[in-house]
Amino acid sequence: MTTTTLEPVPVGTGTALSLTGVTRTHGTGETGVTALDDVSLELRQGSWTAVMGPSGSGKSTLLQVAAGLDRVDGGRVVLGGTDITHASDQERTELRRERIGFVFQSFNLIGSLTAEQNVALPLELAGRRPGRDTVRQALALVGLSERATHRPRELSGGQQQRVAIARAMITRPQVLFADEPTGALDSNAARNVLELMRDMTGTGQTILMVTHDPAAAAAADETVFLRDGRLVDRLAGADAATIANRLVALEAGR
Ligand code: ADP
Ligand code: MG
Numbered sequence: 085m086t087t088t089t090l091e092p093v094p095v096g097t098g099t100a101l102s103l104t105g106v107t108r109t110h111g112t113g114e115t116g117v118t119a120l121d122d123v124s125l126e127l128r129q130g131s132w133t134a135v136m137g138p139s140g141s142g143k144s145t146l147l148q149v150a151a152g153l154d155r156v157d158g159g160r161v162v163l164g165g166t167d168i169t170h171a172s173d174q175e176r177t178e179l180r181r182e183r184i185g186f187v188f189q190s191f192n193l194i195g196s197l198t199a200e201q202n203v204a205l206p207l208e209l210a211g212r213r214p215g216r217d218t219v220r221q222a223l224a225l226v227g228l229s230e231r232a233t234h235r236p237r238e239l240s241g242g243q244q245q246r247v248a249i250a251r252a253m254i255t256r257p258q259v260l261f262a263d264e265p266t267g268a269l270d271s272n273a274a275r276n277v278l279e280l281m282r283d284m285t286g287t288g289q290t291i292l293m294v295t296h297d298p299a300a301a302a303a304a305d306e307t308v309f310l311r312d313g314r315l316v317d318r319l320a321g322a323d324a325a326t327i328a329n330r331l332v333a334l335e336a337g338r
Contacts, residue, residue, distance in 0.1 A: 108149055134293050135310065137310030181210045223250050
């Protein structure tokens with residue numbers, strides 16, 4: 085295994101992730117799009133933050149940049165006490181493998197592998213040999229002990245997303261990033277996934293989640309709103325109706 089130059093330093097302040105004045109532009113000149121414009125955001129350890137905003141407002145870019153998967157053009161990104169603003173491609177690959185977890189709307193499980201093989205994959209990619217117990221424990225945490233040897237097509241959407249969450253959590257990531265994790269699920273399965281995420285924050289896991297669903301955002305501690313790449317508002321502890329009203333107003337340009 086290669087060694088990383090991105091050693092985490094003790095956090096102490098309780099901050100899991102901070103973005104300071106972050107700008108990200110796609111393309112240059114007349115065709116350039118400013119996906120993020122001077123965004124600052126700080127996530128406490130164990131907090132759950134939802135990101136909402138109209139289509140194209142920069143939500144996915146925010147997640148990519150915060151996770152160290154994408155570079156910034158200006159500002160600063162600190163993940164788990166490590167300044168990752170100027171990380172190299174190699175360091176970003178290591179971050180992705182060992183320090184963050186990512187969950188997508190489309191689950192992104194590997195169809196030819198069983199649930200437990202999917203869950204074990206990040207550790208294997210990181211050059212570690214996962215013990216069977218470690219993998220089974222991760223599946224037990226998401227309530228899927230009985231499905232360890234099933235392949236994705238033998239699981240419901242909600243079960244597949246829970247496997248994806250177990251896979252994301254197996255490396256004990258400093259932050260779990262989720263882009264529309266409930267977007268492909270019916271309301272029952274969505275509620276299960278949201279309850280699971282709430283349980284995870286109870287053990288100190290920090291979560292940053294993009295969603296279009298006001299009910300999902302209401303399950304988080306706080307919702308931040310993006311418009312045209314700018315962080316324009318935030319609501320803590322709001323209910324789904326309040327969040328929905330704010331989103332409708334934003335989409336109407338207010
Ligand atoms: P959201 O997730 O809120 O829909 P995105 O972060 O995907 O928004 O995109 C923000 C803006 O950046 C949009 O205008 C989008 O078209 C643009 N954008 C995103 N990724 C790229 C890219 N790789 N190349 C060019 N433009 C991009
Ligand atoms: Mg998006």
